Amino acid sequence: MNSFSIKYIIQFLVLVLIQVLVLDHVLLLGYINPYIYILFILMLPFDINRIYILFIGFLLGISIDFFNDTGGVHAASTLLIAYLRPFILRLSFGLSYDYKSINLKKADFKKQFLYVVIMVFIHHLLMFSLEYFSVNYVLDILKNTIYSTIFSSILIIIILRLFKT
Amino acid sequence: MQQIIKFFIRNKVGILFVVLFAISIQLSIQSHTYHKSKWVSSTNTLSAFLLNIRYNVTKYFELNEENKKLQYENVYLKKRLHNAIQPINDSVILDSLYTFKPCYIISNSYSKVDNYVLINKGLSDGVDVNYAVSLPNGILGIVEKSTENYSRVISILNTNLSINAKLKASNHFGSLQWDGLNPNTIYLKDLPRSASFNIGDTIVTGSNSLIFPKDIPIGLIKDYELNENIGYYNIEVKLFEDMTNINHAYVIIPKKIKQAKSLINTNNE
Missing domain, CATH: 2.40.10.340 (Rod shape-determining protein MreC, domain 1)
Structure with missing residues (x-):
């Protein structure tokens, strides 16, 4: 086990603990809950094996589910963004993704913003759809997705900017 | 045979994704059904x-x-x-x-x-x-x-939960259900048309259940509507307790x- 993987294990644990012990109990304006744990998926090295990232996504999501009593809601949504990540990277960073030379923290703000917002939006949309699990709640699903996407994205971008090193 | 194995190896990412995704969806569906043994639970x-x-x-x-x-x-x-x-x-x-x-x-x-x-x-x-x-x-x-x-x-x-509840003043009962929206209001459904009540009356637990003792106060009647087709009231109840x-x-x-x-x-x- 090298220092590289230890760094990621610590990151994983810290993000899960912050999410389940602090953020899940902070409801902004009464019902908006920010989800920042997916930052882990966003920050993984861009050339990581696609099999690994699927397993990591599933594991990350199910850890959150174990605290929130939500079955497999977080597992499914985190798995989906883990699977879609290469496509979204190409979409938001363009050609440079293929050269494996981009650095998320030092990237152009516009590209970074696009990447974070698309990933967060897809994750939140599937998560709220599975959580409500009924077509009767379409408007609530959309409302919650949009509000939570705004808050989660702002938090994630602030964290990325703060810890630039 | 070799073709099949080759197919699996070529599409391993997609197949793994589908398998894990199916497991998570299955767990999600289970979490939405009452009385199903749940493996993913915060009691661990x-x-x-x-x-x-x-x-x-x-x-x-x-x-x-x-x-x-x-x-x-x-x-x-x-x-x-x-x-x-x-x-x-x-x-x-x-x-x-x-x-x-x-x-x-x-x-x-x-x-x-x-x-x-x-x-x-x-x-x-x-x-x-x-x-x-x-x-x-x-x-x-x-x-x-x-x-x-x-x-x-x-x-x-x-x-998923529905609880037997009744009017405090009479013995007319219905079932208490939540609509998933406001944590302070809950609905008392299927209360018979013959019941008489006013806005502000108290709702208590009913006597038709072995789980809850009867007459535990739950909330106040805030609003109601009569479903003309089936002849039952649908009552909006404001909970006494702030569930948040x-x-x-x-x-x-x-x-x-x-x-x-x-x-x-x-x-x-």
């Missing part, structure tokens, strides 16, 4: 342990408010005790049908459609599945899963439930 040792640590840290911030609440509750009970027409002596209490086990809520949730609450009492405290849990000013739900030291309660703020700010609860342990159940069974035969 690690989650409950960490949530308990969190509770132990944060409980001090709410101590003042919590004391006030308990005092109000005591005042209410003392009023009932000392103003009772028949004096209540210890033999009545010993002979009662239910015992109450105090517990703390270590993880509360109210912003989803299917909410669960984790409490810090489990099998070793005599708490078991299908026991009712009440709050100082209302009801919390029914115990759904118990481990040694923790239990998961299916909250009344869960669209609860700290302690009581598990209601039935003492004579087996006798009652065997009686019902012999009647049916």
